[in-house]
Amino acid sequence: MxxxxxxxxxxxxxxxxxxxxxxxxxxxxxxxxxxxxxxxxxxxxxxxxxxxxxxxxxxxxxxxxxxxxxxxxxxxxxxxxxxxxxxxxxxxxxxxxxxxxxxxxLKHGFSGALRSPRRVAVHTGCHGRMINLGDTAERVVGSIKGVTVVVFGEPEQCCGFGGAFAATHRTVSAGIADAKLDQLVACEADEVVSTDLGCLMHLRGRAKFGERELLLRHVAELLAEAVT
Amino acid sequence: MRPPVEQFALGLDAKTQQAVARASAMKTAGRPAVLAGAFTDVEAARQAAAETRDYVLDHLHDLLVEYESNATSNGWVVHWASDAHAARQIVLDILRDAPAGPVVKGKSMATEEIHLNAAIESAGRRVVETDLGEFVVQIDGDTPSHIVTPIIHKNREQVGESFAREGLGPRTDDPATLAYQARVHLREAFRTAAVGISGVNFALVQEGAVVVVENEGNNRLSTTAPPIHIAVMGIEKLLPSAADLPVFLRLLAGSATGQRITTYTHLIRGPRRSDERDGPEQTHIILLDNGRSEIMKSRQRAILRCIRCGACLNVCPVYRQVSGHGYRHPYSGPLGAVLAPSLEGLKAYGDLAKASTLCGACEEVCPVRIPIPDMLVQIRHRTVRQVGDPSPMPWTAYASAATHPGRWQAAVHLLPEAGGLPFLFSGWTQVREAPRAEGRRFRSWWKSR
Missing domain, CATH: 3.40.50 (Rossmann fold)
Structure with missing residues (x-):
């Protein structure tokens, strides 16, 4: 199609x-x-x-x-x-x-496999709520052979990006990011994927700033790895 | 210039922020299991509750008239207050004719909204907050930082200090001892009180009654011990009848504090009857408009469905960073970000709508499904049109590029050369690293395939 x-x-x-x-x-x-x-x-x-x-x-x-x-x-x-x-x-x-x-x-059908097994945490961008995304991203990621989806605390919490908010309310935004990063680090995933580049740009930037070790990628990059 | 909420966050100490975040997370965590236990279908219950509240708003005029008639038959004296000043004046008029003695108050956001305590004190009366949290707020000269749990920003050591300072007893941080000290202190106020003031959680049209829920029992005393009871409520607080209570009481308690039901649920039908030994001789209801009729006509109308459970505050990532005080209004969190500008104007409070990531967690937990994120964006839009936008973001230039692909691609192509400049200018890099601009890669890859 x-x-x-x-x-x-x-x-x-x-x-x-x-x-x-x-x-x-x-x-x-x-x-x-x-x-x-x-x-x-x-x-x-x-x-x-x-x-x-x-x-x-x-x-x-x-x-x-x-x-x-x-x-x-x-x-x-x-x-x-x-x-x-x-x-x-x-x-x-x-x-x-x-x-x-x-x-x-999820609608069209997807199958993939990783060469090396991995524990993956999935952060769905909050605007997924507006289109009832629910756990769609987890389900697709979880269907990849070799992936174990890792649960982390307070998954309903935003990363703190919020577009221009990230710049205008940067102290608040960074505080929210730190709470999210704490949860993501604590769940001991090998990598974290997100549905949204906004979340990633913000979380990566904040993780580097705070010298946190965390591999953050877009979900498309993991999926692409699984189909090659 | 930093927006007010950001400015507040900069000055907030880490300990307070963490306490607020922790308590909020705890309340959020308790909610789903309790609601799932209370309803076979939580979503259906939320939908039904939203529809009931919409029915009330759709028929508000007629229902208020009917309520007034039924409440009056029960012996209530019904007062109409168009604004905060009128509401305060009604209370002061009742107090003028009341016997000597203090005014005792149960927890009420409507009375916070109209700044009632200051007016009562100016009239020379002593007013005592009897909700434990509100009592601490009062003796500290503070303001509530949450609509349900007013001292979410304080710890028990701080409460112990305040009680010792006020002479309530020896200094302690033991919660049971602190509660006992407050109890002894407040009993004296209840015993001698001339007037009790309460809020209203729901007003039942068919029964002409008010419903007050609480966990401490201070409302029971405030509404029964003194000879006069005054209930203050927003005009939107009606429910058609007591048959609606099973759904609303469980939704409210579950959403607010993760309780199956509150410790006390009072259905108050009016003054003491001739065959009763207890209860007030006079009962008054003040129906407060204070801008609500205007909200009824606006796109923010659905905010009047709100039952003040505070679930949206608890789950809100911004609230967890700045507490209720960051919103500088009695109504805080996502609810306050809609209600404060709707009640007090966009010029004074329009900025609150911008202090949000629009994550939508609030709408997801709202027991009456208020579409708060959409409303926040609408308020932003109206604020830009009516008040202006202090942000230096060049939206006209952005839209010009985004509607002309040639300009857009030229700008995207230049971005790596511009380095981190946009991120630097916006303040982004004060708290984070800027990304490397590697956008060109897609279009060149696409062409070269």
Whole structure:
């Protein structure tokens, strides 16, 4: 089946490897991946900042750029939530069919195996709540042969990123990150994967700042490793 | 300039923050098992409760009129207060004609909202908070840091110091001894009190009654020992009838403190009847609007479903970092971030809506399913339009790039050369390392495949 890949603004600007991993995983499960080159950002940053006219313009651009007849898959619960939940508050256009990566894989079918067994903790981005992601990412990761999903404390707690909040309320944001990092370190996973680059950028940055040893990757990178 | 909540977090000592976070986590942890034990289908119960509260809001005018009529038949004197000033004045008028003696108070957020204690003291009356937490807040000249557990920011050593300072007994940090010292002190106030003031958890339209729940028994004494009882409630606190209580009492106790039911549940129908030996001779209800009618007409209307359980505070990662005091309003946490700007205006409290990661944990635990994150974003939007945005984020430029792929790609391409500049300017790197910009890799990989 055909899918359109939305690599997200963070993937486009900072984490190219996550876009590559996502494309590889989708191809490995038999998808014909298209990449609309005019894609930019879903509009969530100005939407959450309260600047709705700017968000509306970006939402309209996204609608023009993607073919409404082909499902969109994105390595981000947050962008998927914006497109499915946020756009409904910005315009009256029909909803776009957009899936977070693991959500798509659970629906479409996925199998993978690791060469070396590993204990993995899964942090689902909080905006997964808006699209009822639940434990989807854990289930997909847990289906990989060689992976043991590790439970950690207070999984419902946010990492503290929150977009512009991470900069404007940096003391609060860092405090929240430390609570999350404490739990992730304590669960003794070999690696931590997240559905969202925002969480990862923030947690990695804070872990390095506090000199904590923790391997944090995007879930797409683990999935790509499992299909090669 | 730092936003107020961030500024507060900078000044908050680590010990207090950790105490608040720990207590909040404990209350959050207890909640799911208790609710699962109370309901065969927790989600269905939450949905039913949300629908009942919406029914009340949809028919608020008629239900209030009916409530007034039924309560009056039971002997309540019903007062209408359009704002905080009017509500305070009603209380002061009742106090003027009341016998001598102190005013004893049960815990009530509505009275915090209208700053009632200060008004009573200005009128020359002694007012005594009788909820243990509120009592500590009062003797310390402090304010509550949580809507259910007001001294979540204090430990027992601090309480012991305050009690010793006030002469309640020898200094101790033993909880049982402290509770006993407070009990002895408060009994004297109950014994001599002229007026008891309470809040209201629910007001039952069909029965014309008020429901007050508590764990300490001080509300029982406040509402029965003095000859006059005044109940203060927001106009939205109605439930159609006592038949709604089984769901709401369990949702409230489970969500608030992880209890199956509160230790005391009072259904108060009015003053002492001729064949009764106990209870107040006069009972008053003050129906407080204070901005609620305006909220009814706004997109924040669903916040009036709130039953003040505090579950959203307990689970909120921001609340756990800054406590209720970080919100500088009696209503704190996610609830306060919606209610404070809705009651007091965007200029004064609009910033609270920005002190959130929009993680949605609040909505997930809310017993009446209030869509708090959506409301926070709407408040941000209205604040930007009506008050402005102090943030230096260049949204117009961002939108211009994000709607022109050529500009977007040029900017993305330049990012590695710009190094960490955007992260430096935004303040990001004050608390974290900046990421390496390696975005170019995807598009070049895609082209070269």
């Amino acid at each position: 055909k899918v359109q890949l939305l690599i997200t603004c963070l993937g486009d600007a900072l984490y190219g490897e996550v876009g590559i991993a996502t494309a590889r995983v989708l191809q490995a499960v038999g998808c014909e991946v298209e990449f609309p080159e005019g894609q930019t950002c879903c509009g969530q940053p100005p939407f959450n900042a309260g600047h709705w006219p700017e968000a509306q313009a970006i939402a309209a651009h996204t609608r023009r750029t993607f073919d409404p007849k082909i499902p969109i898959v994105t390595p981000s619960a947050s962008c998927a939530a914006m497109i499915r939940h946020g756009y409904a508050q910005l315009d009256r256009e029909p909803p776009l069919e957009c899936y977070e990566l693991t959500e798509f894989l």
